[in-house]
Amino acid sequence: MNLLILLFFPLVGSLACLLNKNYAKQTALISALITLGLAIVLLSDFNADASRQFVVDFAWIPQLGINFKAGIDGISMIMVLLTTGLVPLIILSGFNRTFKNPSALFALILFMQSGLLIVFTALDAFLFYVGWEAALIPIYFICAIWGGADRIRVNMKFFIYTFSGSLFMLLGIIFLHLQTPANNYDIDAFYALNLDANTQGWLFWCFFIAFAIKMPIFPFHTWQPDTYTEAPTMGTMLLAGIMLKMGIYGVIRWLIPVVPLGFIEWKQVAIILSIIGIVYASIIAFTQKDIKKLIAYSSIAHVGLISAGIFAWNVEGVQGAMIQMLNHGINVIGLFFIIDIIINRLNTREISAMGGIAKVAPQFAIAFLIILLGTVALPLTNGFIGEFLLLNAVYQYQIWAAAIAGLTIIFGAVYMLRMYKNVMQGQLNELTASFKDIKGTEILVLSIICALVIVIGVYPKPILHISEAAVNGLINQVNNKLAF
């Protein structure tokens, strides 16, 4: 099957949503499910070796050496599954809510999906950049139109942050393009370059800033908690579940292999920043009274561990990152959905105003607990295998770094479980006494997420297998280049 169908089908769905105003959410869901189906068809044809498959390549802007070149290897496959798998859940999670102008909202979500898929499959730097921005514009509008009270200021900050980062990346891309012998933007041409260490050093920062803002890594994270809090729940899910993975994916695909010498030079700094991020975010999460902010900060901590694992640059780290990206996506969407249910029924985000919900909503309590345990990486849940691999990777790099990162995982467990205790257990109060248990689509979404949490936790091998060869290939390629 042609990869282009997968990349552009969401755009068709987006248009259908706009035209089919009365049934926008149903149209969006059908479109997202078809896209998922297309991805599964691709997966069934996919050979889990290091090669690139389903490559499409044609001239786009020939005067500048720009091609529309995209393809899928094991790393991209995971990202495609993540995107196509989560978008239906995100759309489904909005089924019980009413939005003003829903057709535009769902159209933007699907438009963004197209941009995300382009980012995760692009093999041409220009295409990558276009996809990168094409995913940003819709999420800006989603968050700024359907967001909370302070949405204008917060989203401006978010947009400025990410846009500045990507402009520096653009500078790096154009510079690299001019160095390639054939003056093109092909990823293999970028990989084949042998620039001197100095040049690679500053190019590293051009790309690193863009990716670090997206993830976000400390100290580029200041946009994140506000944006997550003010965004509508579907927007938060898109941001935390899928969009931040663009940054992580970028590091794996476009940063380390393109400027390996620059990476070696700044490796230590990158890991230290990641670990500071883990510690810092955990401490702040500890003191949060706002439940949505708490999850936002815990997300920074989790992402910090993923990026530390990648920058350690060994098979465990990158493989751990691959599976953890998937898991983090699933878990964080689950958590934000849980929180959306709570906020929607109680009309408050204050943890202190909650309590005892488990007594009146037992099904809800079970779903919450399973997802929570996945997030704190209990063995036999999905978070465990990823965090285990990542910590192992950091340990191989430096024992102290691993110790600090490991400690914060304990912290994570503490603040998450404490949050659970305060929200779900204890005494019922006036507000929570009338809390209704989940029903309909809520049960559907949460059971899918809980099933994923447990299935991946018990048997992660198929997923690890998809990316294994590609990750090995990429790491060997970088190591060969460094040895050379």
Add this chain to the structure above:
Amino acid sequence: MNSLIVISILAIVVLYLGLYKAKNALLPVTIIGLIGALVLAIMEWNSGATAIFSGMMLFDNFAVAFSGLTIVSTILILLLSKTYFDKISSNVAEYYTIILFALTGIIVMVSYHNLTMLFVGLEIMSVSLYILAGIKKRDFASNEAALKYFLMGAFSTGFLLFGIALIYGSSHSFDLSVIAQYVIDRPTGIDPMFYVGIALMMVGMCFKIGAAPFHFWTPDVYEGSPTLITAFMSTVVKTAGFAAFLRLFAICFAPLAEFWMPALLIITVITLFVGNITALYQTNFKRMLAFSSISHAGYMLFAIVALGTTSVNAVFVYASAYSLASIIAFAVLIMVKEQTGGENFDNFNGLGKRNPFLAFVLTVAMLSLAGIPLTAGFVGKFFMFSTALQQYHIWLIILAIVNAIIGIFYYFKVIVAMYFKDAERKELSTSGYYTFVLGVSAVFSILLGVYPSIITDLF
């Protein structure tokens, strides 16, 4: 060449139509005439033109491309004028005629091959514009705009003319190829007078394109002139100014880049910052556009600072993108002003609800001006950045990035007002002509952003 003749005759025909009170025929005749001129211009594409009229003009592909762009922009702007001019004046024919005369000058400016023709073209255009700026006779701001524009314009023409004289003095010719040969023949020992000539011409041209620190006339003139005239000045005239600037420096002075490049580099950086930072503080949409047009002049100067093989293409793509977006912005401004009475950002509040179409096209225009991918403006900026990086102007690009970020603030102010702020106002209606022009411009803005090869193949 033929298109120049057609436009000159057309201008006179339109004047006579006005004399015989054939008011309804004015617009159709003008548009049909311009389409004819456009077709004639395009037919000269790749015809291997040689300099004509004793080497005065050269209709090469450069001239054809920029003639085409300016004619198309003029058509789009004139289509907006259907009801606009009737409201501000009773002598509508004069508008069309003077705009056509200005266009005549512009065609000369993009096709000159002799410095005298540059001067003649520039003056035909400028004198027409002085009149257009002041055409609202009873309006104070319009009069002020005309006077300022005239004084500053005359002053800058003086620089230009003095520069031409000095260059003639050392090279003994007005002909571009002779001057180019003069430079090539003397790797060392060029007359100091020649250098002074270059500097003076550079100042003169910078005045015309509104580059800082020679930009002081722009905001007042843009704000005071009738909005459609402002649209004409900031798109067609600016494009022509850059085409003339680029033609002169690419053909004649390219080997002396070491001399003029540092000065122009500084002008570029100042232009970027002055335009952007001042635009940031505007509450008036039209004034914001005026300052943002200064900053766009800064981006377009990249192509001349980093003169190379891709420069022409870069200016052409950037000018197309910028013209389309500006036409949208000014057209929406006219509609909003007509129906809400003001041109501040507040007047755009809630436009997303009152008229989703207008809000959408203006969003496309703002994203394009801000240089966001999938719009033409991004492709333009991308070309400029690539051109500048080819000459390793990394710092220039970093400063440009800072400016692009500043730009986001004020372009998004409009988007924020339209979509995220509510206003208690009734719906806005759009007329057929406006819908057509806005639709066409928005479609092309996106088309050029997604598939720029349709115009980047030209050079």
